Amino acid sequence: MEQGKGAKHIEGSSAVLPKAPRWKVRYSILILLWACSLLSLFDRMVINVSLPLIGKEFGINEAAQGFLISLSFLSSSLFQIPGGLITDRIGNRKAVTFSIGWASLFTPLTGLAFSYPMLLIVRCLLGAGSALAAGAYMRIMVTFFPLKERATAKAISASVNSLAPAVATIVAATIIGVYGWRVVFIMLGIPGILIVSYLWFRFKDNPAEYPKITPKELAELRSSAEWEERMVAADSQITYGEFLRKPILWQLVLVWFFFDFTYWGFTTWLPSYLMTVKGFSLAKTGVYGALPYLIGTVSMIYGGYLSDRLIGRRKWLFVPGALLAALALSLMIYAPSDTMTILYQCIAAAALFMAFGSFGGMQFDGLPKHIIASASATVNTAGQLAGLFSPFLLGYLIEVNGGSYTTAFLVMILSLILAAGVALTIQCKEWGRKNE
Numbered sequence: 454m455e456q457g458k459g460a461k462h463i464e465g466s467s468a469v470l471p472k473a474p475r476w477k478v479r480y481s482i483l484i485l486l487w488a489c490s491l492l493s494l495f496d497r498m499v500i501n502v503s504l505p506l507i508g509k510e511f512g513i514n515e516a517a518q519g520f521l522i523s524l525s526f527l528s529s530s531l532f533q534i535p536g537g538l539i540t541d542r543i544g545n546r547k548a549v550t551f552s553i554g555w556a557s558l559f560t561p562l563t564g565l566a567f568s569y570p571m572l573l574i575v576r577c578l579l580g581a582g583s584a585l586a587a588g589a590y591m592r593i594m595v596t597f598f599p600l601k602e603r604a605t606a607k608a609i610s611a612s613v614n615s616l617a618p619a620v621a622t623i624v625a626a627t628i629i630g631v632y633g634w635r636v637v638f639i640m641l642g643i644p645g646i647l648i649v650s651y652l653w654f655r656f657k658d659n660p661a662e663y664p665k666i667t668p669k670e671l672a673e674l675r676s677s678a679e680w681e682e683r684m685v686a687a688d689s690q691i692t693y694g695e696f697l698r699k700p701i702l703w704q705l706v707l708v709w710f711f712f713d714f715t716y717w718g719f720t721t722w723l724p725s726y727l728m729t730v731k732g733f734s735l736a737k738t739g740v741y742g743a744l745p746y747l748i749g750t751v752s753m754i755y756g757g758y759l760s761d762r763l764i765g766r767r768k769w770l771f772v773p774g775a776l777l778a779a780l781a782l783s784l785m786i787y788a789p790s791d792t793m794t795i796l797y798q799c800i801a802a803a804a805l806f807m808a809f810g811s812f813g814g815m816q817f818d819g820l821p822k823h824i825i826a827s828a829s830a831t832v833n834t835a836g837q838l839a840g841l842f843s844p845f846l847l848g849y850l851i852e853v854n855g856g857s858y859t860t861a862f863l864v865m866i867l868s869l870i871l872a873a874g875v876a877l878t879i880q881c882k883e884w885g886r887k888n889e
Contacts, residue, residue: 478666479597483606485648485656486590489553491613492645493583495620496560497525499641500576501721502625503634505728510634511569515725519848522721524573525580526840532581533837537588537830538693545596548589548826550652555582557645564638587833588826595822597660599677601761604814608757611813614716615749615806623743626736693827701819702828704879706835709812711872712775713836715865716805718843719782722851723798726858731791741795745802752803756810767814772873774808779869786862805869815879 500507504518513521540548559579566572590610598606628637660666660674696702724742727733733741756774760767781801788794820828847861854860 519845522844529580530837532584533834536585537827540826552586561642564635588830604760607813608810710835713839749802749806753806753810756807760814777804
């Protein structure tokens with residue numbers, strides 16, 4: 454007799470068991486993390502698109518515009534490590550709820566700022582309160598995902614780093630063209646309130662507290678945790694202070710600093726480059742400036758997927774991606790036409806975000822899970838510092854070179870080469886092993 458769909462027949466028995474559901478609680482958690490990350494990054498991307506208009510309204514030059522971006526990175530950098538240490542103590546739910554709630558207050562205030570000094574204060578406070586999120590996201594992934602899936606999960610969550618520029622560029626350019634730049638920031642407070650409400654009332658720190666989680670999913674998490682404990686038994690109780698003396702931490706810090714220097718330079722100045730150098734209109738910039746990031750979204754997720762098949766050897770995915778992005782950026786500088794400019798920026802974005810997707814896995818290999826929030830916050834501090842220096846320094850280089858972007862692009866290319874070079878020195882034998 455033919456069994457119906459969704460049923461499973463056990464050999465030697467007449468019993469028919471229902472097919473196990475494919476959807477897992479951790480997939481819902483991933484959607485939540487993705488939404489939180491998207492909201493945070495959307496704000497940063499919108500202000501990048503708004504820079505020329507903000508500069509015109511407040512009468513500030515490119516260096517002052519770059520400083521506006523850098524200041525939020527400065528405050529975030531100062532609170533990254535304290536935020537990670539706090540998260541390891543208070544838990545994920547409280548840390549993420551506070552971070553998103555804080556951002557939901559100060560993002561709308563950006564649109565209400567009536568002067569450049571006030572805008573600086575608001576962006577500084579926004580960066581400080583948002584600092585808890587990064588470490589909490591990593592801690593949540595370690596809690597809810599087995600090692601063999603973490604890089605993919607991290608890449609999907611971090612895909613907002615490529616999708617947010619694409620969506621923000623299109624949406625922000627449209628809204629700004631009709632209502633002005635202030636309205637966009639005010640509107641961003643609405644989804645933030647909704648996410649905070651869900652986090653506070655529905656999110657749980659312990660996977661076992663979710664009624665819909667299955668015994669099979671819990672067994673997967675326990676098996677992964679037990680395997681990781683065996684692999685790092687000698688250092689399973691290492692403190693954060695002791696881990697600061699490990700070379701792997703500072704290798705990851707340097708890689709992320711150099712890589713993020715280019716990432717934030719690329720995302721900050723690409724819209725302005727297309728408008729001021731290539732002569733694109735605001736609407737045209739919205740379309741063609743978004744294209745590389747749409748491609749980058751797919752590339753990042755695929756990079757995370759490949760990374761999970763190279764546990765302990767993930768650098769061999771990161772290094773080629775970083776070098777290919779450097780090559781594409783060098784070709785973009787001297788592109789003979791708008792078509793070639795768009796092509797090279799798409800290649801650069803694809804390679805850049807492929808490397809981005811693999812780096813999350815490098816952290817999961819290299820950082821002990823019981824201090825993952827504080828350890829990853831240390832790495833992320835390097836990225837925040839890169840975000841602090843990159844927009845301001847590149848804006849300064851553009852200004853002193855009479856509006857030419859060539860020197861700024863060359864600095865970004867060099868930074869990618871340095872990131873690849875440091876990544877080659879990483880040996881994750883101490884922490885990273887293939888999960889067999």
